[in-house]
Amino acid sequence: MILEVAILDIKRGLEQEFEAAFAKAQIIISSMDGYASHQLQNCIEKSNRYILLVNWETLENHTVGFRGSEKYREWRELLHHFYEPLPEVEHYRAVFENI
């Protein structure tokens, strides 16, 4: 399992609109091959910051399957205009879990 991590800084004042758009966008990501689960969480210290965590079966399910898909265009159209700056997305593999 691979964890996709993106810290999302949203243009100030657009947080509610972003959350509404994300409510739609998560239906897209949830339908992709290799998608396992996701969370969107809001930062307590910085209210226009979010973290998106997505579990994928493999790295390629995200980087090739999702990003190369028609659906990714819809995802971008729904979400990318809220970001400032554009987020860096990283992928992680578990070392220790829930011990």
Next chain:
Amino acid sequence: MILEVAILDIKRGLEQEFEAAFAKAQIIISSMDGYASHQLQNCIEKSNRYILLVNWETLENHTVGFRGSEKYREWRELLHHFYEPLPEVEHYRAVFENI
């Protein structure tokens, strides 16, 4: 539930030693009041980067209970000398989960 997020950049070459120290340190955090679960994951794009995710019942379980405890000194002694720079720790609240 509160998610503690820390991106940990480890001094190059000390990754194995850090993981061994974390194996001990996680016993400390797991024993704290309000601790729910944690994960340590290693970044695929940058091999000396890790993400620590800890779920706490409340924000104060982490910021007051854990950080104010005797045990936190042991945690620091085990881990802090591996970090460069010292990590910024943030806390998040779920907006959407596993949908």
